Amino acid sequence: xxxxxxxxxxxxxxxxxxxxxxxxxxxxxxxxxxxxxxxxxxxxxxxxxxxxxxxxxxxxxxxxxxxxxxxxxxxxxxxxxxxxxxxxxxxxxxxxxxxxxxxxxxxxxxxx
Amino acid sequence: xxxxxxxxxxxxxxxxxxxxxxxxxxxxxxxxxxxxxxxxxxxxxxxxxxxxxxxxxxxxxxxxxxxxxxxxxxxxxxxxxxxxxxxxxxxxxxxxxxxxxxxxxxxxxxxxxxxxx
Numbered sequence: 045x046x047x048x049x050x051x052x053x054x055x056x057x058x059x060x061x062x063x064x065x066x067x068x069x070x071x072x073x074x075x076x077x078x079x080x081x082x083x084x085x086x087x088x089x090x091x092x093x094x095x096x097x098x099x100x101x102x103x104x105x106x107x108x109x110x111x112x113x114x115x116x117x118x119x120x121x122x123x124x125x126x127x128x129x130x131x132x133x134x135x136x137x138x139x140x141x142x143x144x145x146x147x148x149x150x151x152x153x154x155x156x
Numbered sequence: 157x158x159x160x161x162x163x164x165x166x167x168x169x170x171x172x173x174x175x176x177x178x179x180x181x182x183x184x185x186x187x188x189x190x191x192x193x194x195x196x197x198x199x200x201x202x203x204x205x206x207x208x209x210x211x212x213x214x215x216x217x218x219x220x221x222x223x224x225x226x227x228x229x230x231x232x233x234x235x236x237x238x239x240x241x242x243x244x245x246x247x248x249x250x251x252x253x254x255x256x257x258x259x260x261x262x263x264x265x266x267x268x269x270x271x272x273x
Contacts, residue, residue, distance in 0.1 A: 077261060077262075086266045089259075089261040089262070089263070146199050148197060148198050
């Protein structure tokens with residue numbers, strides 16, 4: 045079956061760094077996405093990894109290890125507006141390009 | 157225009173009502189999706205349309221009926237729903253139904269919060 049795990053909640057202070065881990069066990073792998081979802085709003089795309097390694101985009105970086113079924117999203121210089129749910133989503137295979145398997149999301153709380 | 161819009165934002169309906177959710181995008185995307193999201197749970201895929209044709213139905217009950225009138229519009233018709241169908245319904249779109257163009261990330265609308273009484 046499909047299984048994607050991420051922590052339920054993380055708290056950090058403004059200006060700090062937070063790392064959100066995601067582990068997955070899926071039938072096939074064709075890319076991993078990170079989305080940010082503020083309460084009551086649409087999920088918005090943050091990053092995409094399909095090859096092993098680190099992708100950096102400003103304050104956000106995402107890492108993938110396919111052999112370990114592991115990814116993390118790193119948020120640096122945290123700002124209050126970063127308080128949101130962060131969703132890890134795996135595209136299981138090339139045969140199901142339209143399917144994304146989502147984790148339950150990690151609620152990040154940024155405190156002053 | 158880089159957004160997906162959904163109407164209504166909130167909907168309350170009885171179990172005997174018939175209602176429709178609407179989704180629209182003007183990004184030229186040729187794949188559109190319906191998801192259901194319960195509180196503190198991940199979005200669950202319901203339907204995928206590719207070039208206005210239904211390509212994936214994740215064994216969704218027939219009381220949910222999708223429709224794609226054209227490449228910009230996606231509807232979800234609701235009839236005889238149950239209270240457990242109360243959830244946030246998200247629409248999304250992506251550029252390329254065959255997954256050949258770049259990331260082919262999905263762009264989500266803000267959702268319709270549905271309550272079934």
